[in-house]
Amino acid sequence: MNIGIALVGSGSATPHQTLTNAQLGLRVETNDSWIRSRTGIAERHVCDSEETLSALSQRAASSALKMAGWNPETIDLVLLASSTPDDLFGSAPQVQAKIGASNAVAFDLTAACSGFLFALITAAQFLRSGSMRRVLVIGADQLTRWVDWDDRTSCVLFGDGAGAVALEATDQKNDGLIGFKLKSDGNRGNCLTLNQIEDFLPLVDGITHQRGGFSPIKMNGQEVYKFAVREVPSILEELLTANQIDPDSLDWLLLHQANKRILDAVADRFSIPKEKVLSNLSKYGNTSAATIPLMLDEAVRDGRIRPGHLIASSGFGAGLSWGAALLRWQGPI
Ligand code: UT7
Numbered sequence: 001m002n003i004g005i006a007l008v009g010s011g012s013a014t015p016h017q018t019l020t021n022a023q024l025g026l027r028v029e030t031n032d033s034w035i036r037s038r039t040g041i042a043e044r045h046v047c048d049s050e051e052t053l054s055a056l057s058q059r060a061a062s063s064a065l066k067m068a069g070w071n072p073e074t075i076d077l078v079l080l081a082s083s084t085p086d087d088l089f090g091s092a093p094q095v096q097a098k099i100g101a102s103n104a105v106a107f108d109l110t111a112a113c114s115g116f117l118f119a120l121i122t123a124a125q126f127l128r129s130g131s132m133r134r135v136l137v138i139g140a141d142q143l144t145r146w147v148d149w150d151d152r153t154s155c156v157l158f159g160d161g162a163g164a165v166a167l168e169a170t171d172q173k174n175d176g177l178i179g180f181k182l183k184s185d186g187n188r189g190n191c192l193t194l195n196q197i198e199d200f201l202p203l204v205d206g207i208t209h210q211r212g213g214f215s216p217i218k219m220n221g222q223e224v225y226k227f228a229v230r231e232v233p234s235i236l237e238e239l240l241t242a243n244q245i246d247p248d249s250l251d252w253l254l255l256h257q258a259n260k261r262i263l264d265a266v267a268d269r270f271s272i273p274k275e276k277v278l279s280n281l282s283k284y285g286n287t288s289a290a291t292i293p294l295m296l297d298e299a300v301r302d303g304r305i306r307p308g309h310l311i312a313s314s315g316f317g318a319g320l321s322w323g324a325a326l327l328r329w330q331g332p333i
Pocket of ligand 1: 029030035038039113152153154156219221224225258259286288316317318
């Protein structure tokens with residue numbers, strides 16, 4: 001393995017509409033103090049009729065490209081992690097076309113809230129193998145399309161957003177992907193689903209077919225919570241040990257933004273001080289595949305994450321799926 005991976009640009013985008021906890025309380029029986037104390041969320045962004053998943057992704061991607069200083073025609077791959085594409089056949093080609101990445105192959109990858117990390121690691125394999133030099137990884141979701149707005153146990157959590165990271169092949173000594181681990185467990189998948197509706201119609205005599213369509217998100221919040229506070233520390237521990245990295249040497253903990261209590265529990269487990277735990281959950285809620293790049297971009301742009309910083313990141317969610325990566329931010333070369 002003599003090709004390194006440099007994280008050289010980031011970008012993000014959120015819809016302009018914001019929905020506060022108080023506004024949500026007008027729709028469903030909930031209130032600001034419950035939502036803040038149980039989740040850390042104060043408001044979330046919601047796409048309107050003008051904003052699509054592809055459009056948000058395009059904005060995030062263009063801004064990452066700009067930071068990296070890339071000509072879009074030099075990109076080899078546009079990889080879009082999303083569970084909520086505009087088109088079930090995939091939205092990545094739309095993004096590829098809109099950003100002018102005319103020489104790139106583009107496809108979608110689905111792994112719910114773990115999607116961004118799974119896509120980052122997938123993209124890294126193309127770089128490590130030497131078959132590609134520049135890839136753009138996007139994490140974007142529009143879960144507000146699929147939330148049951150009458151289910152207060154889940155609708156308070158989710159919002160829309162997109163984030164992107166530009167990855168470039170580099171020398172081994174500048175490698176920014178120090179290690180990773182990815183896991184799945186379909187046996188536990190039923191605690192968080194966005195399933196097909198069961199709508200079977202007669203087609204011709206003796207033949208039925210299923211009409212497409214999805215029922216809203218169903219979640220057993222307590223089960224997902226227990227999964228996260230057990231598996232995230234465990235996978236991070238494995239990763240740190242395998243790479244002989246002491247938690248004290250981390251500059252940042254960058255977790256999937258699902259619940260402030262989950263962030264706190266993981267940080268406590270490794271005695272990571274609160275100042276090193278990145279969180280923007282209060283402004284955006286859980287934007288699924290977007291949370292990690294959205295947070296990364298915010299912290300890069302406000303100067304918290306600086307070149308050379310070591311970041312432990314972990315994503316987790318439906319599938320069930322979870323993963324972790326040790327990253328070193330490089331910034332524009
Ligand atoms: O990307 C992964 C996505 N999913 C997650 O990360 C979800 C992980 N789970 C969680 O974040 C938490 O389980 C929740 C925030 C969803 C719920 O918090 P909790 O502390 O586990 O609450 P609970 O389900 O135990 O409910 C406590 C009480 C219940 O009332 P009773 O039975 O004690 O009277 C609920 O009915 O809070 C009630 N409740 C609410 N009250 C006001 C549940 N949702 C709400 C609400 N507003 N929105």
